[in-house]
Amino acid sequence: MQVSLSFERSLSKDVAIMVDVLRASTTITVALEKIPNIIPTLEIEEALALAPEHQAFLAGERGGATIEGFDVGNSPLEIQELEGETLIITTSNGTRILEGIRGRAMIGSFINARAVANKALQVATDHVEVVMAGVRGNFAIEDFLGAGEIISHLQDEELDEMAQAACLAIENQEKVDQAVKGSRSAQNLKKLGFGKDVEFCLQRDKSQLVPEFKDGLIRILE
Ligand SMILES: O=C(O)[C@H](CS(=O)(=O)O)OP(=O)(O)O
Numbered sequence: 026m027q028v029s030l031s032f033e034r035s036l037s038k039d040v041a042i043m044v045d046v047l048r049a050s051t052t053i054t055v056a057l058e059k060i061p062n063i064i065p066t067l068e069i070e071e072a073l074a075l076a077p078e079h080q081a082f083l084a085g086e087r088g089g090a091t092i093e094g095f096d097v098g099n100s101p102l103e104i105q106e107l108e109g110e111t112l113i114i115t116t117s118n119g120t121r122i123l124e125g126i127r128g129r130a131m132i133g134s135f136i137n138a139r140a141v142a143n144k145a146l147q148v149a150t151d152h153v154e155v156v157m158a159g160v161r162g163n164f165a166i167e168d169f170l171g172a173g174e175i176i177s178h179l180q181d182e183e184l185d186e187m188a189q190a191a192c193l194a195i196e197n198q199e200k201v202d203q204a205v206k207g208s209r210s211a212q213n214l215k216k217l218g219f220g221k222d223v224e225f226c227l228q229r230d231k232s233q234l235v236p237e238f239k240d241g242l243i244r245i246l247e
């Protein structure tokens with residue numbers, strides 16, 4: 026099995042795992058514990074327009090800050106409190122990257138790294154691509170390290186050089202935690218009062234859930 030790491034744009038027609046550690050991947054994975062259907066949207070207006078017909082909760086942020094009038098932010102801790110049928114979510118990076126995936130799209134982060142890696146291996150034909158979301162077109166260290174955590178569970182496969190680099194980068198967990206906490210994204214979230222979300226997002230293998238994005242909907246891949 027080939028394993029590759031890419032940034033922003035997915036090239037695979039097989040399986041692609043979108044990684045947005047802070048915070049879309051983590052928030053979506055947690056939301057699926059109590060909400061079976063998640064609709065990601067690119068725009069706030071689209072989210073607002075869809076909410077009444079689905080009687081859905083609204084979650085989302087811009088620049089990390091909760092969108093006015095939404096039930097919760099893009100926050101794994103806040104989303105844990107919600108229970109229902111449908112959630113609509115719009116975020117700055119993660120939801121946009123998902124839309125660009127042409128293959129089978131899964132969602133991964135530190136909290137489900139092992140589960141998503143195993144599932145990808147099971148269902149892929151010959152290629153698992155890990156896609157770092159980044160922040161508005163820029164590299165984000167938290168996504169590189171989250172990708173490394175996932176790839177560390179695929180080490181027996183044929184890793185490209187980017188994938189090897191990410192895997193090597195996560196060898197020291199203490200340094201990984203320090204780097205993620207010191208990232209621009211984490212600093213921004215701390216300023217906005219979401220410091221505890223950063224700690225939450227760093228938990229390893231807390232979840233066995235693997236979210237899959239298919240036909241406009243995110244659900245648990247059984
Ligand atoms: O909500 C988040 O943590 C980020 C905010 S920002 O774009 O990094 O300012 O959004 P995400 O889509 O989860 O990267």
Ligand SMILES: [Mg+2]
Nearest residue numbers: 045047048118
């Ligand atoms: Mg992010």
